[in-house]
Amino acid sequence: MNKINIHQKEFEILLENETICKRTRLIGIQLNVDYEGRCPIFIGVLNGSFLFMADLLKEVELDCEIGFIRVASYQGTTSSGEIKETFGLPEDLAGKDVIIVEDIVDTGLTLQYILEKVKAQNPASINVCSLLFKPAALLSPIKELTYVGFEIPNEFVVGYGLDYDGLGRNLKDIYRAI
Ligand code: IMP
Numbered sequence: 001m002n003k004i005n006i007h008q009k010e011f012e013i014l015l016e017n018e019t020i021c022k023r024t025r026l027i028g029i030q031l032n033v034d035y036e037g038r039c040p041i042f043i044g045v046l047n048g049s050f051l052f053m054a055d056l057l058k059e060v061e062l063d064c065e066i067g068f069i070r071v072a073s074y075q076g077t078t079s080s081g082e083i084k085e086t087f088g089l090p091e092d093l094a095g096k097d098v099i100i101v102e103d104i105v106d107t108g109l110t111l112q113y114i115l116e117k118v119k120a121q122n123p124a125s126i127n128v129c130s131l132l133f134k135p136a137a138l139l140s141p142i143k144e145l146t147y148v149g150f151e152i153p154n155e156f157v158v159g160y161g162l163d164y165d166g167l168g169r170n171l172k173d174i175y176r177a178i
Contacts, residue, residue, distance in 0.1 A: 011175035028059020040097040041065040048103030051161040052131045093121040102130040
């Protein structure tokens with residue numbers, strides 16, 4: 001399927017599942033090397049990261065813990081700029097190696113909010129692993145953004161965990177709005 005419709009809006013293919021999986025495998029290998037001998041905690045940002053988190057963690061061969069945080073900042077296709085935490089972080093991050101797993105970094109506001117919360121718990125280290133990154137939309141640099149699957153143009157995307165007004169998260173490929 002090269003073109004799809006969601007809520008009467010047209011989207012075209014941007015990244016096929018096979019491409020996503022290949023890149024995810026490489027990030028997993030990198031994490032296995034970088035965190036060798038450590039036991040990091042992966043924290044997935046819901047809802048969007050659920051597929052990436054699952055596929056990524058299947059490539060990780062380290063002893064590791066897994067947690068989730070849920071935040072919301074979007075309505076429709078534009079950022080509301082307002083972050084609402086709907087359920088919180090694990091509360092025992094002190095001294096741990098934390099890896100935040102995101103679906104996409106757009107303005108970076110969500111990530112900055114989460115990073116503040118994580119830092120307040122004095123972890124040993126924090127890195128961010130995001131499947132997608134829109135550099136042109138980023139409001140201020142985020143030094144913890146160490147692992148990026150794909151840099152994409154500043155366009156609205158859907159699929160592989162990402163939604164358009166609630167739909168499209170189950171698509172196995174990623175599509176961009178046209
Ligand atoms: P940020 O706070 O602007 O970086 O936005 C981060 C969150 O907004 C992501 O975790 C997504 O849930 C959502 N988001 C940002 N860009 C898109 C997009 O192109 N499609 C779908 N959701 C998006």
